Amino acid sequence: MSAQLPACQLLERYYGQAAQLWPVAPPEDAWLLNHSAAMVSDSVALRQQWQASDRLALTPFEPVNELPTDQVVLFWPKTHQLGMWWLAWLCHVLPANTPIDIVGEHQGGVKRVPKVLSGLGMVCDKLDNARRCSLFATRTVVMEAPDSAWETFDALDIRLVSHPGVFGHGKVDEGTQLLLQALETALPKKPLKVLDMGCGDGIISAWLAKRGHAVTAVDVSAFAAEACRRTLLANELEGTVLESDVYSALEGEQFDVIVSNPPFHQERDVSYGPSTRLINQASEHLNPKGQLILVANVFLPYPEKLQRAFGEFNSLADNRRFRVFRALK
Template sequence: MSAQLPTCQLLERYYGQAARLWPVSPPDDTWLLNLSAAMVSDNVALREQWQTSARQAMSPFAPFDCLPDGQVVLFWPKAHQLGKWWLAWLCHVLPDDTPVDIVGEHQGGIKRVPKILDELGMACDKLDNARRCTLFATRTVNMAAPESAWQTFDALDMRLVSHPGVFGHGKVDEGTQLLLQALEKALPKKPLKVLDMGCGDGIISAWLAKRGHAVTAVDVSAFAAEACRRTLRENALEGRVLESDVYSALDGERFDVIVSNPPFHQERDISYGPSSRLIDQAVEHLQAKGQLWLVANAFLPYPERLQRALGEFETLSDNRRFRVYRAVN
């Protein structure tokens, strides 16, 4: 089987079919899975996919107690600060002078990597380039645990903690503000069991917990889940935070309200997969008369999906850029 994605095609060209790789923050490519014994990713959905194929898959926030069995390859993310975090993490958990290769697309900013490596005091050699991608080689140096990427900021009378790569990093996006305004007006004031789907840095979870609701927050990203935990702690609030591929970690649990500002981008691509499952499976996780609240860009095709999954729904807010929808089970 050949590689499907440009970065993996470059790796296939350089390493060949006999390679043994140890990818970090990898994309979803079967060729890569077949040539790797283990990987590290913040994405719980991808980790579960690899584990189903009998591969070791680790979260960067889990205790690290193994050495790479293969060539370490970091897939460079579009958020450069996140890439620097991954480099610092690798330098912290791996022995000094461990070879690390870095691959990425030109439009994703891989050409900035030599400068970043120089700033970190790390070597840099260019190995290959093709498919509008480049492959660099470096070696780890001694570094402390990467804590500097975490950013704390104040918004809506709360202290929020964010991390590069988490949705809305360092700010409150317009859609979330519109959703919270609508919730303030129309959400019942009595304590409710609420699910925050795609919690990001935890702003919605903290806002709900501050008003006395019992909050469960889930996100597919370990960075987002950790950011949400830190946000709740910063505000002395209670809440359960889980890594989950949409509803995968909830085992049929039901809620009075499901609230979400669902993502529709995967890197630079548009993907409706998670948001579609969020809507289609909501009836299985809502109590009778339970409510599903969504905020979304006005152009996204969610009304038709809400109609099919839950029947009637209403638009509570519309500022021409974003809309807030509510449907009742």
């Protein structure tokens, strides 16, 4: 794990080494892991870290059967709508008047929390601030389940269902559009077994399924996986959708094509870890003569990674901002 994050440094300063927390939407942090018996996260990668340390890890889409006895701490996400969703979720699943603390970095928008809490009729006390982070205290109020956060919109003749925090929420990004244009001519007309790595709201999966391909979609985020399932259902399309930390849920399964618009951000930090594993391990999950097709911002170092992993690759499309790469097994 990386060095202790500023928000967790603030928690250590406030709670001390005796801290026992119940983090919600936490970051990856060794101190936090060691000071929590349970957590809730949409990230299967983070849940697996907690589970590997014999700690309870829940998704927001499963029931909370055991109420927390430790201090609940919500890590305020950079996406404001997602922070609102987590607050509503906590108020729905926990008894009224349950103490909740909220922590986050100033550049991530945590300074908006007092106004958000006031608008929801929730109390707010500022507990501490340091390391350009703030810590607030509040208590739950009675709320309905936050289902209204799901957003449905149409794009490219597909009905998309999305959720705050999912990549491309509410729109189809330019890179994905360039990728789909390239796939239109790059893929043969016969049905293929295709893996959509990092499926997001399911735009690529639905596009492929409409053209008769057998699609498996994976994403590290439970929000994204659920959005993809809802998108496929809304378009009366079939596909397998799994939560997976890159290839972790695929157990050696192989495909004719792996397609991806891989992420390179974790909150505000640049991270090439997932995309590097996507490229380096692709051959293990490709059938003979299979192909990896991905789109990326032109400034990202993917040509070097593709060269090392495959030896050869080519460019299918380039609009000066994004480039579509193809590598053959």
